Amino acid sequence: IIFGAVLLLVGVLLLVAGRLNLPIGRLPGDITYRGKNTVVYFPLMTSIVISVLLSLVLWLVSHFRR
16 A cells, blocks of 8 residues: 555656656656657656665665664
């Protein structure tokens, strides 16, 4: 249940970020291929930024729990 709530919260935050014109998902380094009938999108830089931020937050939480 907690994992589902976290996923819901992340989804809501991404929707709000999109409405506030934050460049989440449109950073330089994100790969987009537009073919004739297909679009392939791989948010490489966005994934790296989210990973670094999440690692920093989890490190801070574990550091202050000691």
